[in-house]
Amino acid sequence: MLEYIDKIKEISTRLLTEKKVDIIIGFRKGTLPMSNEPCFAKNAEDIKSFVWDSNCGINLANYLPNRKEKIGIIAKGCDSRNIVTHIIENKIKRDQLVIIGVPCKGMIDRKKISDMFEKEITEVTEKQGKITVKGNGVEKTIEKSKVLQENCAICIHRNPVIYDELAAEKVEEQKNVDRYEDxxxxxxxxxxxxxxxxxxxxxxxxxxxxxxxxxPLCYCPTCFVDEAKPQWVGKSQDPTDTRTFHFLRAFHCAGRCTDCGACVRACPMGINVRAFTKKLEKDCFELFNWEAGLSMDERPPLDTFKPTDPDEFIK
Amino acid sequence: MSDWEPKIISFLCSWCSYGAADLAGVSRMEYPPNIRVIRIPCTGRMSPKFALAALREGVDGVWVSG
Amino acid sequence: MGIEPGRIQFSWISSAESTKFVQVVNEVTKTIKALGPNKNFVKRPVAETVSKVA
Known part of the structure; x- marks a missing residue:
């Protein structure tokens, strides 16, 4: 996966110098290990800081809605599906985008790694499927497959769905994964x-x-939790309010969620937010045979009606 | 708890079930007094927010009817 | 999520079907009576929660 970066840089530089795009959204190294941050490159100089490794779990599609300029974006499998969702929902136009597809082999879960060490981790490097973690006086090499993000471990869409340029050969998709055990x-x-x-x-x-x-799906101008009249959800940490928030957010993502894992990755408290969204993802798959963001021609199940829609719950 | 009666909030579509409820009333039919009716312009107006808000306020059941 | 199935119900009744309306009201009331009072998801007033803790 590391070798992708040269090609990514090459494509990005070309796009910027040929003025095909105004900006390229990619990743650069974060201040802490295992936390790459998004980088908005406007010239060839900025592109030098681009990186690509197993810490690029943030979903870059999140930065697209309502942008006006021409954008180059680096997209993994899940990012590309979210870009499709954005295009379907008219949050961005297809001809505004130049998508640099990156076949993905899974991102690592930094919480899994930091839980293995008592001391602070100062450096994390990877090489051929192995992760080497260095901390204050400790060093350990772990198999990457053991510390993958949970959603990456069960991912069946690693290759980008839409792209204009591809940074590497497509990878083989995982087969026979049990996606819904939990x-x-x-x-x-x-x-x-x-x-x-x-x-x-x-x-x-x-x-x-x-x-x-x-x-990337949560782009409402006013989120329901911020609405004050009527106030649907209290602002406190009352368990009922917390539950209402997570429950409703999951429903807003129904039929749109690509299980990219950005929510879990972002959670500072280590909550498995996917427990909510995944149930709805499963339902959409089983009831409507729908997986979000795979096609630009089909409308999502929640904004179409088909006579064959399941309706057993209605008397 | 023997004298407990459930409170059921019902969201009725103005054109369908609300009409049916109206007709039931006009026809002097009898039905349990536990339901509290909210008339919505169409079942499309229904939102999960409403159902949750009702439960949060302590109703025992929610019934949506188109 | 911990809300009993049946606590929330859906139905489809035409405006001419007053008999079906009465029938469904009866059914809904019956199921919910059987489920008992709703304990989950009720937002309790602060005073009540505080007295419980104390």
Missing amino acids: VRKVEAMTPEDKWKYFDNLLENCIRCYACRNAC
Whole structure:
């Protein structure tokens, strides 16, 4: 994956010098290890700071809605699906974009790694599927496959869906992955157990809305949690309010969520926010045979009606 | 708890179920007094917010009817 | 999510179907009576929560 960067830089520089785009959105090294940050490059000089490794988990599609200039964007599989969603929802025009597709082999979960070490991690490097972590006096090499983000481990769309340029050969898609094991476990619980499970899950939520801000789908001009008249959700950390927030946010993402994992990655408290969105993703897949962001020609299930739509829940 | 009666909030579409409720009233039919009717212009006006808001306020059931 | 199935119900009734309306009202009331009072998801007034803690 590391070798992609030369090609990414080459394409980006070409696009900028030929004035095909005004800006390129990519990644540069963050101030802390394992936290690459988005970088908006406006000239060839900026592109020198571009990086590509297994810490590029942030979904860059988040920076697209309502932009006016011509944009080059670096897109992994999930990013590209979110770009499709944005185009379908008229948040950006296809001809504004030059998409540099990057086949992805999964991003690493920095929480999994930092949980393995008591001391502060100062340096993380990777080489051929192995991650070497260096801290104050410790050094350890881990298999990358063991520390993948959970959504990456079960990802079946690693290659970009749409792209204008490709930074590398497409990678082989994972097959025979059980995508919904955890959802089924929750579904099998009794209502009381479910209640406890989610109580437990959200116990640490501090309502910082990092999950919402990192999510490319959450672009509403006024989020329902910020509405004051009528106020649908209290601002406090009352468990009912916290639950309402997560529950409604998940519903707003129904049929649009690509399971990119940006929400989980952004959460400072380590809450598995995907427990909510994934259930709806599963439902959309099973009821409507729909996976978000795969095609520009099809409308999402929630804004079309087909006589074949399932309606057993209606009397 | 024997005298507990549930409070059920019902969101009725102005054109369908609300009409049916009106007709039931005109025809002097009897039905349980537990439902509290909210008339919405169309079931399309329904939002998950409404159902959650009702539950948060402490109703025992929500019924949406088009 | 911990809200019992049946707590929220959906139906489709034409404006001419007053009999179906009455029938559905009866059904809904019956299921919810069987479920008992709703304990989850109710936002309790602050005073009540405080007295519980104390």
